[in-house]
Amino acid sequence: MCAKWYLGTGAQNDVVINTSIHLARNLKTCPFPARLNLPEKLKVNSIIKGAADSIQDYSFNYAEMKTLSQAEVVSLAERHLVSPEFASSRDGRALLLTEDESVSIMLNEEDHIRLQVMYAGFALDEAYRTASIIEKELSSKLDFAFDDRLGYLTQDPTALGTGMKASVVLHLPALVSTSQITKLITTVSKLGLSLRGSYGEGAAAKGDLFRLSNTITLGISERAAIENLKSIALQIAAQERSAREELFKAPVTEDRIYRAYGVLKYARLIDTSEFMDLISLVRLGAVKGIINMDCAQIEALMIHMQPATISLSVDRPLDRTERDKLRAKLVRQTL
Amino acid sequence: MICQNCNKNDATLHMKRIINGRAAEVHLCSDCARSLGYGEAFSGFGLGFGHLLGELLSSNENGSANSMRCPACGKSFEEIAEDGKMGCAECYAVFYDRLLPTLNKIHGKTSYMGTKPQTSGNSAAPSISLDELKNALSEAIERQDFELAASLRDQINELVREGGAL
Numbered sequence: 431m432c433a434k435w436y437l438g439t440g441a442q443n444d445v446v447i448n449t450s451i452h453l454a455r456n457l458k459t460c461p462f463p464a465r466l467n468l469p470e471k472l473k474v475n476s477i478i479k480g481a482a483d484s485i486q487d488y489s490f491n492y493a494e495m496k497t498l499s500q501a502e503v504v505s506l507a508e509r510h511l512v513s514p515e516f517a518s519s520r521d522g523r524a525l526l527l528t529e530d531e532s533v534s535i536m537l538n539e540e541d542h543i544r545l546q547v548m549y550a551g552f553a554l555d556e557a558y559r560t561a562s563i564i565e566k567e568l569s570s571k572l573d574f575a576f577d578d579r580l581g582y583l584t585q586d587p588t589a590l591g592t593g594m595k596a597s598v599v600l601h602l603p604a605l606v607s608t609s610q611i612t613k614l615i616t617t618v619s620k621l622g623l624s625l626r627g628s629y630g631e632g633a634a635a636k637g638d639l640f641r642l643s644n645t646i647t648l649g650i651s652e653r654a655a656i657e658n659l660k661s662i663a664l665q666i667a668a669q670e671r672s673a674r675e676e677l678f679k680a681p682v683t684e685d686r687i688y689r690a691y692g693v694l695k696y697a698r699l700i701d702t703s704e705f706m707d708l709i710s711l712v713r714l715g716a717v718k719g720i721i722n723m724d725c726a727q728i729e730a731l732m733i734h735m736q737p738a739t740i741s742l743s744v745d746r747p748l749d750r751t752e753r754d755k756l757r758a759k760l761v762r763q764t765l
Numbered sequence: 766m767i768c769q770n771c772n773k774n775d776a777t778l779h780m781k782r783i784i785n786g787r788a789a790e791v792h793l794c795s796d797c798a799r800s801l802g803y804g805e806a807f808s809g810f811g812l813g814f815g816h817l818l819g820e821l822l823s824s825n826e827n828g829s830a831n832s833m834r835c836p837a838c839g840k841s842f843e844e845i846a847e848d849g850k851m852g853c854a855e856c857y858a859v860f861y862d863r864l865l866p867t868l869n870k871i872h873g874k875t876s877y878m879g880t881k882p883q884t885s886g887n888s889a890a891p892s893i894s895l896d897e898l899k900n901a902l903s904e905a906i907e908r909q910d911f912e913l914a915a916s917l918r919d920q921i922n923e924l925v926r927e928g929g930a931l
Contacts, residue, residue: 461853575854581877592879648872
């Protein structure tokens with residue numbers, strides 16, 4: 431098995447966990463997914479799969495969602511490889527996925543094609559470059575729905591234009607604990623961007639992980655949207671760093687980090703929510719050099735400890751207590 | 766705050782919707798938000814809830830009962846306004862003028878500035894030929910979709926009239 435993208439270490443990784451670029455595209459000659467019946471959807475899947483298979487530098491595994499178990503599909507959503515919406519209804523939908531999981535293409539989600547490129551750390555330019563290469567390859571085989579005035583046409587008219595959503599996932603424990611996050615969310619929304627919990631919403635975001643994305647897709651080029659996102663992301667990262675410095679002036683911060691580490695190291699039962707709260711503190715400590723742990727290791731743990739993903743590591747369904755027990759055991763082993 | 770739907774969990778999704786000047790607040794926990802179809806960050810291209818968009822679309826209509834349907838996929842503007850979803854690429858061309866006010870409201874400006882596909886140069890201006898319409902008409906009759914057939918017949922007549930005037 432080849433190394434997954436999240437096992438790498440990226441730039442700015444004290445704050446920026448990962449970067450993703452999404453592109454929405456539709457075939458010109460087929461009705462949008464909501465207008466297709468099952469055989470038509472399967473036909474669209476096979477047309478796009480054919481085009482993806484001809485791309486030389488990338489090889490994709492193809493899976494019809496119907497052939498996967500519920501836990502497998504939810505795990506894909508927990509790993510952010512498919513959307514929760516995609517996981518909720520599996521008929522006629524399929525996924526193209528590279529071995530390292532850095533490139534995924536959802537077929538027949540809200541649009542015929544939802545291409546996603548995901549890299550560790552702060553890598554907007556690299557992720558966009560990869561996404562454009564794959565998009566170009568696909569467009570040399572497929573005729574995309576496009577209009578000179580409106581750009582790429584999508585099923586949802588609010589998404590048309592570039593059809594691009596660029597995101598960075600930020601770890602913002604200091605901005606959360608100093609209560610600056612709510613104000614930041616409001617400010618960012620005025621700048622044509624959105625900041626929301628990566629797992630869970632608003633101030634209740636699990637693990638203090640937030641996704642910063644562009645929301646404007648028309649009247650702005652992909653390049654300009656990315657530059658805008660980049661500059662805001664770097665400003666937020668700088669704010670988080672200075673908030674961390676303030677936070678570490680109080681001895682209680684170090685104490686909380688060690689306590690979190692202690693609980694993770696010795697707990698016998700731990701649920702997702704508690705795990706995410708504690709691992710967030712541990713990550714803060716690891717970045718500071720207090721805790722001797724690699725960030726990539728922590729990120730991998732955050733992904734592997736989600737409920738459905740953890741159930742997949744054993745070959746049978748687990749009840750809640752069994753899952754919490756297994757989670758505690760796996761966390762102990764890693765720490 | 767407690768979720769309005771299950772009255773059990775803490776609400777983590779707080780939303781203010783303003784529809785035709787009336788504000789309504791929604792507070793939901795993440796489970797209920799998901800089950801009620803409010804997408805999460807991943808699916809958040811644009812607004813993400815069709816109904817809200819639908820209300821925006823229909824608010825631009827002056828009650829004009831126009832039952833024209835897209836000849837490519839058969840969807841009417843009323844149906845688009847209902848679920849907020851376009852039926853196919855051709856819908857944008859067929860309903861362009863009626864969509865424009867809403868697109869302006871959503872996107873602010875409507876001129877596209879992004880990259881173009883290699884085979885560019887197509888436009889949403891109506892580009893359906895008489896033959897295509899006639900084919901669609903006979904298919905609709907075969908399927909006994911008389912509503913679509915009637916709409917197609919009107920469009921064919923219109924095209925023929927325009928052609929005759931030239």
